[in-house]
Amino acid sequence: xxxxxxxxxSLHVQEGDSTNFTCSFPSSNFYALHWYRWETxxxxxxxxxxxxxxxxxxxxxxxxxLNTKEGYSYLYIKGSQPEDSATYLCAYLQExxxxxxxxxxxxxxxxx
Amino acid sequence: xxxxxxxxxxxxxxxxxxxxxxxxxxxxxxYMSWYRQDPGMGLRLIHYSVGAGxxxxxxxxxxxxxxxSTTEDxxxxxxxxxxxxxxxxxxxxxxxxxxxxxxxxxxxxxxxVL
Numbered sequence: 001x002x003x004x005x006x007x008x009x010s011l012h013v014q015e016g017d018s019t020n021f022t023c024s025f026p027s028s029n030f031y032a033l034h035w036y037r038w039e040t041x042x043x044x045x046x047x048x049x050x051x052x053x054x055x056x057x058x059x060x061x062x063x064x065x066l067n068t069k070e071g072y073s074y075l076y077i078k079g080s081q082p083e084d085s086a087t088y089l090c091a092y093l094q095e096x097x098x099x100x101x102x103x104x105x106x107x108x109x110x111x112x
Numbered sequence: 113x114x115x116x117x118x119x120x121x122x123x124x125x126x127x128x129x130x131x132x133x134x135x136x137x138x139x140x141x142x143y144m145s146w147y148r149q150d151p152g153m154g155l156r157l158i159h160y161s162v163g164a165g166x167x168x169x170x171x172x173x174x175x176x177x178x179x180x181s182t183t184e185d186x187x188x189x190x191x192x193x194x195x196x197x198x199x200x201x202x203x204x205x206x207x208x209x210x211x212x213x214x215x216x217x218x219x220x221x222x223x224x225v226l
Contacts, residue, residue, distance in 0.1 A: 034214065043202065044155075046214030089154065091215075098143070098162055099170055100215065104154040 004092045006103035013080050014111055020076045021106040023090030027071035032093040034100065035064055035075055039086045047075075047088075080110040114138050118203050118218035125193040125225045133188040133221050135203030141216070143206040144186040145170070146178065148199040149220075155202065161186055193225045 005024040013019050025033065032051045036044040048057040053068040061078045077084055087105040094101075119134045137144065145160035147170075157170030161180040175197060177189040186205075190197060200222050204215040 036215075043217035043219055044215070045217075049214050091155075098160060098168070099157055100145075101157065101171070102147075102155040104152060 004090060004101050004103040006088075006090055006106050008106060009104070010107040010109070012109045012111065015081060017080050017110075018076065018078045019080055019108065020074050021088060021108075023073045023075070023092075023103055025071050025073075025090075025092040026094070027069060029095040029097075030068040030071075030092075031095040031097065033066055033068075033073050034091040034093070035073070036089040036091065037086050038089055038105070044089060077108070080108070082110045082112045084108060085110050116203055116205055116216050116218040118201075118221050120221060121219065122222050123224070125190075125223065127194060127225060129193050131190050131193065131223075133190075133201055133203070133223075135186045135188065135218060136184050137186075137203075137205040137216070138184065139205065139207070139216065140183060141205035141207050142183070143208060143213075144180065145204050145206075145215070146176070146186070146188045147202045147204065148172065149202060150199050158188065158201075190223075193223075195225045197223065198225045199223060 007022050035047040038044040048064045050066040055066040057064050063076045066073045087107050089105045091100045091102045116137045142163050146158040147155040156172050159178040161167045164183050167178050200220050203218040207213045
């Protein structure tokens with residue numbers, strides 16, 4: 001079973017703070033790394049799908065970087081807002097595989 | 113488009129009963145999958161399918177069966193429910209077989225086994 005680790009487990013920040021979380025995954029046989037945002041009582045929604053080492057993706061105040069050689073990805077949120085409160089999931093896809101393996105997630109709570 | 117539709121949203125079963133969770137997508141996606149979500153454990157893959165007639169096991173397949181007779185539908189069957197199968201179940205689909213495309217999730221089905 002592939003190991004996908006996310007840290008921290010949870011994070012409480014003030015409105016306006018910038019924050020980042022980490023997703024660690026096996027560096028061998030990498031194929032793709034997904035990030036999802038999961039609000040309470042809703043379904044996970046995709047933020048980014050990243051496939052290339054050094055890839056950087058951005059959507060509004062949220063951005064992500066990818067290092068496939070060392071097996072990690074960072075998700076950054078600039079100027080956190082209360083509506084950013086959610087669980088952020090990453091998921092790893094191994095080359096030649098069809099199984100997307102999820103980490104346990106980072107819970108973000110933004111206080112106004 | 114309705115996207116990914118799961119039914120039922122809630123279900124209570126007694127130990128030993130069987131049931132089927134339905135999942136349908138109207139996006140012509142090749143890839144469909146079932147996950148379960150338990151506290152502190154994230155989403156764990158139960159079964160997946162890369163196209164009609166093709167299914168395979170995920171991380172936690174025991175106690176569950178699937179079939180994929182059409183592109184649109186991917187039902188999950190619990191043959192003899194156990195309390196350990198109390199969980200929230202999510203169906204998800206993706207355009208591509210290889211999962212390089214994003215997953216689209218259904219709204220989830222909360223199952224309680226007494």
